[in-house]
Amino acid sequence: xxxxxxxxxxxxxxxxxxxxxxxxxxxxxxxxxxxxxxxxxxxxxxxxxxxxxxxxxxxxxxxxxxxxxxxxxxxxxxxxxxxxxxxxxxxxxxxxxxxxxxxxxxxxxxxxxxxxxxxxxxxxxxxxxxxxxxxxxxxxxxxxxxxxxxxxxxxxxxxxxxxxxxxxxxxxxxxxxxxxxxxxxxxxxxxxxxxxxxxxxxxxxxxxxxxxxxxxxxxxxxxxxxxxxxxxxxxxxxxxxxxxxxxxxxxxxxxxxxxxxxxxxxxxxxxxxxxxxxxxxxxxxxxxxxxxxxxxxxxxxxxxxxxxxxxxxxxxxxxxxxxxxxxxxxxxxxxxxxxxxxxxxxxxxxxxxxxxxxxxxxxxxxxxxxxxxxxxxxxxxxxxxxxxxxxxxxxxxxxxxxxxxxxxxxxxxxxxxxxxxxxxxxxxxxxxxxxxxxxxxxxxxxxxxxxxxxxxxxxxxxxxxxxxxxxxxxxxxxxxxxxxxxxxxxxxxxxxxxxxxxxxxxxxxxxxxxxxxxxxxxxxxxxxxxxxxxxxxxxxxxxxxxxxxxxxxxxxxxxxxxxxxxxxxxxxxxxxxxxxxxxxxxxxxxxxxxxxxxxxxxxxxxxxxxxxxxxxxxxxxxxxxxxxxxxxxxxxxxxxxxxxxxx
Ligand code: GCV
Numbered sequence: 001x002x003x004x005x006x007x008x009x010x011x012x013x014x015x016x017x018x019x020x021x022x023x024x025x026x027x028x029x030x031x032x033x034x035x036x037x038x039x040x041x042x043x044x045x046x047x048x049x050x051x052x053x054x055x056x057x058x059x060x061x062x063x064x065x066x067x068x069x070x071x072x073x074x075x076x077x078x079x080x081x082x083x084x085x086x087x088x089x090x091x092x093x094x095x096x097x098x099x100x101x102x103x104x105x106x107x108x109x110x111x112x113x114x115x116x117x118x119x120x121x122x123x124x125x126x127x128x129x130x131x132x133x134x135x136x137x138x139x140x141x142x143x144x145x146x147x148x149x150x151x152x153x154x155x156x157x158x159x160x161x162x163x164x165x166x167x168x169x170x171x172x173x174x175x176x177x178x179x180x181x182x183x184x185x186x187x188x189x190x191x192x193x194x195x196x197x198x199x200x201x202x203x204x205x206x207x208x209x210x211x212x213x214x215x216x217x218x219x220x221x222x223x224x225x226x227x228x229x230x231x232x233x234x235x236x237x238x239x240x241x242x243x244x245x246x247x248x249x250x251x252x253x254x255x256x257x258x259x260x261x262x263x264x265x266x267x268x269x270x271x272x273x274x275x276x277x278x279x280x281x282x283x284x285x286x287x288x289x290x291x292x293x294x295x296x297x298x299x300x301x302x303x304x305x306x307x308x309x310x311x312x313x314x315x316x317x318x319x320x321x322x323x324x325x326x327x328x329x330x331x332x333x334x335x336x337x338x339x340x341x342x343x344x345x346x347x348x349x350x351x352x353x354x355x356x357x358x359x360x361x362x363x364x365x366x367x368x369x370x371x372x373x374x375x376x377x378x379x380x381x382x383x384x385x386x387x388x389x390x391x392x393x394x395x396x397x398x399x400x401x402x403x404x405x406x407x408x409x410x411x412x413x414x415x416x417x418x419x420x421x422x423x424x425x426x427x428x429x430x431x432x433x434x435x436x437x438x439x440x441x442x443x444x445x446x447x448x449x450x451x452x453x454x455x456x457x458x459x460x461x462x463x464x465x466x467x468x469x470x471x472x473x474x475x476x477x478x479x480x481x482x483x484x485x486x487x488x489x490x491x492x493x494x495x496x497x498x499x500x501x502x503x504x505x506x507x508x509x510x511x512x513x514x515x516x517x518x519x520x521x522x523x524x525x526x527x528x529x530x531x532x533x534x535x536x537x538x539x540x541x542x543x544x545x546x547x548x549x550x551x552x553x554x555x556x557x558x559x560x561x562x563x564x565x566x567x568x569x570x571x572x573x574x575x576x577x578x579x580x581x582x583x584x585x586x587x588x589x590x591x592x593x594x595x596x597x598x599x600x601x602x603x604x605x606x607x608x609x610x611x612x613x614x615x616x617x618x619x620x621x622x623x624x625x626x627x628x629x630x631x632x633x634x635x636x637x638x639x640x641x642x643x644x645x646x647x
Pocket of ligand 1: 126139140181182261265300344372
């Protein structure tokens with residue numbers, strides 16, 4: 001496998017282990033993986049690895065195998081020990097030592113135990129097996145073709161998939177769904193006669209503790225089984241799913257389960273039979289239960305045939321309205337997968353009010369690492385601070401979103417067959433950060449960023465400071481030059497790249513800003529708007545209900561206000577729009593300069609790739625600034641108080 005970026009696992013990261021004497025105790029495939037890792041490091045750096053008792057610097061010990069994922073790390077008597085009672089725990093403990101580097105061998109007595117907050121830390125790939133005429137091979141993919149699929153079938157050489165599994169294990173991810181949730185005809189067959197291809201991929205991911213999941217179509221009994229119906233309460237449909245699922249497990253015994261997008265953006269679902277989404281999810285849950293599998297049922301259900309003239313329909317309300325009444329009806333092995341916001345991965349959204357409103361249901365929270373609405377991996381946009389805000393948000397007044405995600409944390413993957421994995425080399429930070437936050441949603445994202453920088457680029461302080469300054473605030477920079485104050489969706493319809501202020505305003509997919517000569521924003525209050533603010537528990541329902549208490553960054557999501565409305569920041573809405581758009585572009589200019597100054601510290605290919613993307617980011621940011629500022633100047637007639645050029 002030549003020419004693939006080692007990302008956060010360069011050889012150098014293994015030197016501290018590779019120069020020492022390591023004892024490995026325990027047996028099983030994942031222990032063999034760890035052994036192979038240590039042996040490879042030792043071959044390179046001169047240390048040794050053994051399974052025989054003796055005198056060692058590092059002991060990696062599996063004690064039993066209870067399926068747990070935590071580990072205990074201990075330093076004392078000149079020796080570092082990792083003990084786990086589950087095989088994955090040993091793997092994660094090993095990568096913990098890799099992350100610590102030399103620090104793992106410093107002589108100060110320490111003992112700490114580590115446990116992931118969430119048992120399922122998953123990446124969903126929106127990969128098509130066959131290239132789709134509109135969406136290409138990876139839907140919303142900005143990193144080349146699929147890692148898994150090529151020329152209409154699973155790749156023959158899965159070495160790269162194995163390398164991917166290794167990277168994922170090193171940041172704590174333990175599950176991958178290998179195909180698009182929009183299941184087209186070719187992909188539907190992965191469930192039946194093409195399951196062998198999925199098994200091959202599962203085989204490449206398994207050595208790194210990753211379970212494979214599959215997106216399936218709810219209409220499978222009809223399109224694959226030739227039945228007349230896919231009604232979830234029909235006995236022949238239930239029997240079909242039971243049999244199809246048993247065949248999957250006969251081929252892939254540790255198969256994770258199904259992911260389903262139903263009654264959403266044209267995908268088939270239980271509504272066609274007058275059944276509920278709990279009926280639909282429980283059908284698949286029943287088929288998976290005997291094998292220990294889980295169904296991930298997506299809550300992304302809304303009307304995408306709206307009439308913009310109809311002001312009573314609010315897309316933001318949809319998931320809550322559909323699903324909260326079903327709380328308590330989902331099977332134990334059904335997980336409801338909820339996007340973190342009520343819309344669709346905009347640069348700024350409130351946290352979905354569904355999270356916290358369904359105590360009788362296992363929820364998974366879905367984030368989007370692929371940068372569909374955040375610059376499409378042509379712009380630097382490190383999403384760690386946004387995800388951290390979401391995960392730490394106290395939605396029911398006590399528990400954070402991270403703690404409420406009992407069904408897991410999921411991200412839509414941002415990788416492809418690009419040599420840098422993610423198109424924009426700095427977008428690797430998003431993948432790494434997702435894994436680490438899924439393990440510990442309370443982790444400080446800035447520490448995670450520093451960790452990623454140190455592992456990926458080595459210890460150089462000048463480089464680290466430069467990278468930190470480029471990435472740290474890049475999400476807020478992106479927010480500044482794009483849609484303001486939580487309004488969202490000012491993108492080009494279809495491909496979602498670049499500005500189009502009215503792009504979705506009169507479309508069937510929803511209406512997002514309602515700008516006129518007097519003001520802008522969507523009234524979602526209970527008192528005078530769509531009532532969406534009332535879907536929140538207190539105190540948030542009250543906080544969002546009034547423009548006086550609503551946080552500035554979400555003001556236009558919840559309220560329609562005049563251009564002269566005074567924000568908590570002390571600026572009017574219109575002046576905020578102008579100022580942030582000028583600032584955002586200036587920040588991109590500064591980041592581009594900073595990157596240029598790192599030319600001697602970064603390998604030439606990586607430096608050139610990022611430099612080229614900065615040119616595009618700057619061009620695009622200027623376009624955003626000029627279109628958004630001109631649009632609101634023309635609507636409002638209010639001049640910029642600083643007299644800058646607005647077209
Ligand atoms: C896979 C958005 C995207 C779609 C995506 C959908 C989803 O609408 O634009 O490409 O479909 O979300 O999450 O299912």
